[in-house]
């Protein structure tokens with residue numbers, strides 16, 4: 001069987017801690033500030049074929065076989081001050097890293113910058129970046145610089161994979 005997915009893009013919603021209808025259409029998985037994980041409207045299989053309009057459009061130009069995972073929050077995020085009235089929380093981020101690990105195991109996705117990357121990282125590789133800022137700052141880890149966030153996340157994902165007890169709890 002061909003794999004349902006071969007990559008994951010990590011986002012924020014730039015909205016509230018609670019996902020709205022638009023958020024749920026855009027991403028396959030959403031994580032709130034308490035670390036609760038919910039599924040979006042479209043399934044991962046829906047993104048195998050993006051010729052139709054029935055898929056999660058979370059990563060412009062790169063949605064096929066791409067799982068969209070979003071942290072709910074970062075509303076009105078200031079790129080200069082690196083603040084938001086709804087900043088991402090530690091429990092939320094850790095739940096997300098664990099979710100990414102379970103997805104990587106389940107779908108056999110490599111933990112590399114080709115397999116799991118932030119929307120920011122993808123955007124930076126474009127000839128003309130659109131200015132995506134998800135994710136460039138993780139409030140509980142303020143020493144991680146914007147160009148290190150992707151590597152930091154992949155390091156966390158590797159930790160959760162190494163500590164996986166064989167039970168999928170989030171996917």
Ligand SMILES: [Zn+2]
Nearest residue numbers: 011012119134
């Ligand atoms: Zn995004």
